[in-house]
Amino acid sequence: MGNKVLMKGTEAIGEAAVRADCQCFFGYPITPQTEVAAYMAKKMPKLGRAFVQAESEVAAINMVYGAAGTGVRCMTSSSSPGISLMAEGISYLAGAELPCLIINIVRGGPGLGSIQAAQSDYFQATKGGGHGDYNMPVFAPSSVQEMVDLIQDAFDVADLYRTPSMVMGDGMLGQMMEPVEFREREPRRLPEKDWAATGLLGRTKHNVINSLYLEPEELEQHNTRLQAKYKTIQENETRYELFHCDRENDLILVAYGTTSRICKNVIKAAEKDGIKLGLVRPITLWPFPDQAFEETVTRTKFGYLSVEMSAGQMVEDVRLAVNGRKPIDFYGRTGGMVPHPDDILARVKQMVLEGVSLWH
Numbered sequence: 001m002g003n004k005v006l007m008k009g010t011e012a013i014g015e016a017a018v019r020a021d022c023q024c025f026f027g028y029p030i031t032p033q034t035e036v037a038a039y040m041a042k043k044m045p046k047l048g049r050a051f052v053q054a055e056s057e058v059a060a061i062n063m064v065y066g067a068a069g070t071g072v073r074c075m076t077s078s079s080s081p082g083i084s085l086m087a088e089g090i091s092y093l094a095g096a097e098l099p100c101l102i103i104n105i106v107r108g109g110p111g112l113g114s115i116q117a118a119q120s121d122y123f124q125a126t127k128g129g130g131h132g133d134y135n136m137p138v139f140a141p142s143s144v145q146e147m148v149d150l151i152q153d154a155f156d157v158a159d160l161y162r163t164p165s166m167v168m169g170d171g172m173l174g175q176m177m178e179p180v181e182f183r184e185r186e187p188r189r190l191p192e193k194d195w196a197a198t199g200l201l202g203r204t205k206h207n208v209i210n211s212l213y214l215e216p217e218e219l220e221q222h223n224t225r226l227q228a229k230y231k232t233i234q235e236n237e238t239r240y241e242l243f244h245c246d247r248e249n250d251l252i253l254v255a256y257g258t259t260s261r262i263c264k265n266v267i268k269a270a271e272k273d274g275i276k277l278g279l280v281r282p283i284t285l286w287p288f289p290d291q292a293f294e295e296t297v298t299r300t301k302f303g304y305l306s307v308e309m310s311a312g313q314m315v316e317d318v319r320l321a322v323n324g325r326k327p328i329d330f331y332g333r334t335g336g337m338v339p340h341p342d343d344i345l346a347r348v349k350q351m352v353l354e355g356v357s358l359w360h
């Protein structure tokens with residue numbers, strides 16, 4: 001076991017990326033993730049790696065495109081409005097099949113919103129965000145330790161499938177301090193980047209990085225191949241945690257990130273009132289863990305309650321996964337307000353009472 005060190009979430013992201021062999025960082029300061037860039041600004045030049053503070057988020061994501069095209073591990077980091085500015089570039093990265101890591105430490109919106117924690121970028125992250133038919137893996141840690149672990153995983157998945165990937169945490173995870181351990185792990189077997197634009201290097205033809213297909217037949221073939229890749233990612237990289245779901249429950253909560261930690265406290269509090277709760281925690285928001293609901297749908301009497309720091313976004317995927325087999329309810333706070341355990345428990349009791357009355 002290694003030694004644990006107390007670190008702020010945003011700085012732990014930087015250290016984890018360095019240890020994951022990130023060679024280039026391009027970014028622009030925006031609260032509440034500015035410390036990622038600040039950490040990389042100090043660390044990367046000392047290691048002979050590249051740090052560039054771009055003139056805007058638009059510039060940063062296009063710098064990522066250029067570096068990713070050479071095959072090096074590269075990343076950017078931003079918060080909600082900054083990710084919006086990067087949306088076109090992310091679509092280009094997906095279209096050109098370029099691996100990279102994008103960090104989003106989510107703040108309240110829409111617009112400039114606030115600098116407080118939120119989860120209201122779920123649609124943006126999981127339903128494309130930019131133009132065209134594409135998806136990218138989105139990892140949602142619930143602790144600083146898990147954030148550190150998922151940085152390595154997100155880089156590996158990006159390289160394995162030639163895709164941009166995202167680690168999405170809320171502003172609370174970015175700003176809190178927790179003990180973390182930087183563990184040595186068995187590296188995944190990753191393919192050679194023989195597609196990279198690095199000159200001829202013994203080849204007879206230059207590699208070309210591109211997402212433009214003027215012939216519709218060609219573009220359709222490209223899209224068909226991308227969709228097949230996304231299906232493989234869904235089959236191999238979907239991750240979730242089931243908490244107290246190995247029993248018959250009155251209700252199962254669904255939450256990710258910081259909200260899932262609050263829900264675990266709600267589960268303990270509910271036990272005192274004789275109410276049994278479970279928790280489905282998606283670790284990948286895309287691919288969404290439909291399988292978790294196949295495993296739990298017969299273990300909840302009165303359905304599911306999706307708890308989010310949003311006006312109700314993940315709840316749509318919960319409804320699709322459950323597919324009408326059990327009732328779905330939603331409890332959310334917005335604008336940087338954090339759900340309080342007592343309020344969630346009150347909603348739980350209301351659902352259980354309603355369920356009991358329908359039951360009889």
